[in-house]
Amino acid sequence: MPKIVDHEKYRKELLWKSFDLFASKGYASVTMREIAKELGVSTGTLYHYFPNKEAIFLQLVEEQYQQEIINFLAEAGDIKYVPERIRALVNFTEKNEEYFINQILLWSDFYQQQGKSEVLNNEILKQVAQKMREELLEYLEIQDKTIADFVVNFLNGLICVRMFEGEMVSYEEQGELLVKMVSVYLGNG
Numbered sequence: 001m002p003k004i005v006d007h008e009k010y011r012k013e014l015l016w017k018s019f020d021l022f023a024s025k026g027y028a029s030v031t032m033r034e035i036a037k038e039l040g041v042s043t044g045t046l047y048h049y050f051p052n053k054e055a056i057f058l059q060l061v062e063e064q065y066q067q068e069i070i071n072f073l074a075e076a077g078d079i080k081y082v083p084e085r086i087r088a089l090v091n092f093t094e095k096n097e098e099y100f101i102n103q104i105l106l107w108s109d110f111y112q113q114q115g116k117s118e119v120l121n122n123e124i125l126k127q128v129a130q131k132m133r134e135e136l137l138e139y140l141e142i143q144d145k146t147i148a149d150f151v152v153n154f155l156n157g158l159i160c161v162r163m164f165e166g167e168m169v170s171y172e173e174q175g176e177l178l179v180k181m182v183s184v185y186l187g188n189g
Contacts, residue, residue: 011049014039015060023102027057027109057110058124064103065128069135076139082186083179085140086151090175093155100159147182154178 021030021038030038032053036046050056075095076088093100111119119125133148140147154174161169 007049011059012063014041014046014049015056015063018056019060019064019102019106022057022060022106022109027053027106028113054114057106058122061107061128062124065132069132073139082140082142082188083183086179086182087175089151089155090171090178093159094171097159097162101163104156104159104163142186144186147185151178151182 017039018035021035025034030053032046033043035053035056036043039046050059072089072092075092076085079085079088114122133145133152136148136151137143137145140151142148158169158171158174162171
């Protein structure tokens with residue numbers, strides 16, 4: 001009896017394994033052949049699922065976004081008020097800091113290889129960014145897109161600063177400042 005393969009599940013497994021390779025070596029320095037070798041599959045199998053390295057990256061971005069939302073919502077639970085919700089976001093970011101650092105480094109490498117225009121005009125990246133902000137607005141239960149942008153920019157900036165300054169910058173202190181700033185902006189503080 002032939003082995004039944006769940007192709008979608010297998011494709012996702014390949015994506016997640018490729019993240020580790022991209023994170024350790026960088027987007028620019030790996031080839032499809034190296035990816036296949038590292039994943040333990042033939043290049044033919046890899047090309048069956050992905051037409052090229054860029055497709056792997058873009059599908060990985062989509063998959064990561066979806067999984068991050070699932071993981072965060074499962075971890076955060078049912079929180080009532082905006083300040084606690086922001087604290088949950090900061091705590092999730094801190095808990096997964098190494099993963100987010102690797103993600104930022106990979107995205108930066110992709111940006112460097114593709115160029116500003118290609119990245120800014122990429123429909124998949126635009127859709128993922130839009131969905132992420134919509135999910136954030138829904139989670140925070142606010143209507144102001146400016147807040148979602150600010151929170152995302154704040155957390156990404158915090159991760160980047162900690163890459164170079166480490167423990168000198170505290171998630172807890174910065175998170176509380178973020179809570180105060182958003183509360184004042186929303187008129188709750």
